[in-house]
Amino acid sequence: MKILLCEDDSNIAIIARLALEQVGGHQVTWVTDGEQALAKGTAENFDLILIDDMMPKMSGGDVCAAYKKSGRATGPVIFLSANPQDARVAEFSPVAIGYIAKPFDPMRLCAQIESIYQARSSAGGKKAV
Amino acid sequence: MNAIRSRLLLLSALCLSLIVGLGFVGFTSFRQYIGLQAHLAESYELVDVAIALNRKTIDPEEFDEWQKRIAGSPELIQPSFRFEAFKNVFKNPSHENLSFLLKTENEYRKYLAPLISYFEQRVHFFGALLVVASILFTFGVLIYVLQYLFAPLRELSRKMIEFLNNRYTYEFSTPQPTEIGELQATFNTLAQKVLSQIEDLKSLDRAKSEFLSIASHELRTPLTSIKGSLGLLNSGIMGAVTDKAGQLMSIALDETDRLIRLINEILDLAKIEAKQFPLNMEWTWAQDFTEKTFQGLRGFCQGTEVMLAVDDCADLDLYVDRDRLQQVLTNLVSNAVKYSPRGETVRVRYIIDDKQAIRVEVTDKGRGIAPEDQEIIFEKFRQAASPQNPLVKGTGLGLAIAKALVEQHGGTIGVHSLPGEGSTFYFTLPKWRQHRERERSVS
Numbered sequence: 001m002k003i004l005l006c007e008d009d010s011n012i013a014i015i016a017r018l019a020l021e022q023v024g025g026h027q028v029t030w031v032t033d034g035e036q037a038l039a040k041g042t043a044e045n046f047d048l049i050l051i052d053d054m055m056p057k058m059s060g061g062d063v064c065a066a067y068k069k070s071g072r073a074t075g076p077v078i079f080l081s082a083n084p085q086d087a088r089v090a091e092f093s094p095v096a097i098g099y100i101a102k103p104f105d106p107m108r109l110c111a112q113i114e115s116i117y118q119a120r121s122s123a124g125g126k127k128a129v
Numbered sequence: 130m131n132a133i134r135s136r137l138l139l140l141s142a143l144c145l146s147l148i149v150g151l152g153f154v155g156f157t158s159f160r161q162y163i164g165l166q167a168h169l170a171e172s173y174e175l176v177d178v179a180i181a182l183n184r185k186t187i188d189p190e191e192f193d194e195w196q197k198r199i200a201g202s203p204e205l206i207q208p209s210f211r212f213e214a215f216k217n218v219f220k221n222p223s224h225e226n227l228s229f230l231l232k233t234e235n236e237y238r239k240y241l242a243p244l245i246s247y248f249e250q251r252v253h254f255f256g257a258l259l260v261v262a263s264i265l266f267t268f269g270v271l272i273y274v275l276q277y278l279f280a281p282l283r284e285l286s287r288k289m290i291e292f293l294n295n296r297y298t299y300e301f302s303t304p305q306p307t308e309i310g311e312l313q314a315t316f317n318t319l320a321q322k323v324l325s326q327i328e329d330l331k332s333l334d335r336a337k338s339e340f341l342s343i344a345s346h347e348l349r350t351p352l353t354s355i356k357g358s359l360g361l362l363n364s365g366i367m368g369a370v371t372d373k374a375g376q377l378m379s380i381a382l383d384e385t386d387r388l389i390r391l392i393n394e395i396l397d398l399a400k401i402e403a404k405q406f407p408l409n410m411e412w413t414w415a416q417d418f419t420e421k422t423f424q425g426l427r428g429f430c431q432g433t434e435v436m437l438a439v440d441d442c443a444d445l446d447l448y449v450d451r452d453r454l455q456q457v458l459t460n461l462v463s464n465a466v467k468y469s470p471r472g473e474t475v476r477v478r479y480i481i482d483d484k485q486a487i488r489v490e491v492t493d494k495g496r497g498i499a500p501e502d503q504e505i506i507f508e509k510f511r512q513a514a515s516p517q518n519p520l521v522k523g524t525g526l527g528l529a530i531a532k533a534l535v536e537q538h539g540g541t542i543g544v545h546s547l548p549g550e551g552s553t554f555y556f557t558l559p560k561w562r563q564h565r566e567r568e569r570s571v572s
Contacts, residue, residue: 015357022366054346082349103353103389106360
């Protein structure tokens with residue numbers, strides 16, 4: 001999968017990138033803030049966009065809102081968040097399809113993503129895994 | 130500020146003095162009228178007496194009386210020419226004298242007639258004015274009271290009720306300088322104070338919620354890096370790991386997980402206490418709910434050789450926040466598993482209580498809890514003395530969270546235990562019903 005990773009904390013970004021590339025074999029593009037995520041996300045085609053929800057300037061929710069507003073088809077968004085985001089996911093559905101709680105287990109990250117993906121295609125569920 | 134009182138007093142004084150003035154004029158006119166009527170009656174009496182004297186038919190008693198009256202006071206009959214004429218008739222009741230008297234009395238009556246009718250009119254006029262003034266006064270006071278007292282009072286009370294119903298629509302740029310205005314201003318100030326305090330509370334609430342959100346973000350971000358690094362290293366993806374290094378990394382990972390659990394639980398409890406954990410209530414099939422909880426604990430039970438069992442509850446629906454209650458049951462069952470000897474079974478039972486509440490019991494065959502510990506285990510960061518079992522490393526918050534969640538559901542939580550004979554943890558739920566197939570919740 002081609003994944004856009006938007007994460008302002010470089011340590012977490014390095015880990016997530018390693019996990020996605022080494023464990024899942026995905027292709028990862030990393031950006032550090034919401035504005036870049038907006039630009040990249042609308043300019044290129046990604047299979048998935050992983051966004052940290054709490055970032056300075058533009059939050060993950062703001063990016064989602066901007067995606068929705070732009071009207072451009074983007075990859076589905078999964079939030080990476082330290083706080084439960086059920087309400088957020090519902091608010092930005094169908095752009096947002098779920099969230100992964102931090103701290104995540106790097107070895108299970110790909111499985112979690114897969115599970116949210118499956119849940120969306122089967123029942124349209126937005127449960128955290 | 131006594132504006133309404135002084136206005137009311139002034140209005141009353143004005144109207145009362147008008148009424149008294151009119152009454153006085155009317156009353157003096159009435160007295161005059163009565164006096165004139167008496168003169169008229171006297172004139173007729175004089176003529177009657179004179180005619181009786183002339184005809185010599187007068188009663189002797191009456192004759193004596195009149196004689197005394199004439200002798201007593203010459204001013205008895207006014208004016209004096211009438212008195213003279215009557216005296217003459219009295220001395221000599223000749224036709225001549227009588228007809229003179231008749232003539233003077235006749236003239237006198239002619240003089241009285243317009244005066245009487247004048248005073249009669251005056252009495253009627255002022256009497257009518259008095260009645261009108263009294264009615265006007267009554268209505269004036271009534272209207273004033275209604276207009277300046279009752280209307281604003283009613284308005285104020287309506288606004289107060291609106292305020293009670295959380296709608297503040299009451300603002301006076303400048304309240305009237307009256308007693309009512311004073312009340313309005315006081316209420317206004319009061320409302321503003323309440324509103325500003327509500328605003329303070331809201332911002333305090335916001336600050337608390339912001340703090341919780343930031344705290345969880347700030348605590349979880351470094352933990353994400355630690356857990357992530359350790360996990361990747363330990364997996365061997367980043368290069369071979371020696372056994373000893375692997376052991377150390379496993380310890381670090383376990384302790385990181387414990388720290389994460391602790392932080393999660395502290396934040397959960399803080400949120401529940403800050404009432405920022407709204408319950409999402411729905412009818413939930415007890416059997417499905419219990420099975421899902423057991424499924425979630427499958428990994429936890431691996432290697433403990435402790436079985437999980439649930440008594441038949443296929444006929445029961447619970448009205449709960451599924452996720453939150455699952456947290457409670459998971460906590461109780463995992464505690465029970467932790468303390469259970471190998472090969473034993475942890476049993477969940479749903480019992481319909483006498484008090485119409487449902488009672489959920491989790492029973493283990495563990496070593497039981499000493500009576501003195503039974504009270505403290507539901508408190509924060511309190512645990513009964515741990516056995517030498519590595520699984521028992523808990524945060525000391527699980528039961529406090531379970532208690533808070535059960536209480537948020539309107540239930541109670543507790544434990545029955547005898548040392549050496551195992552424990553039964555239970556909680557009650559106030560709302561349940563017979564299971565309805567159609568509404569079975571599927572998650």
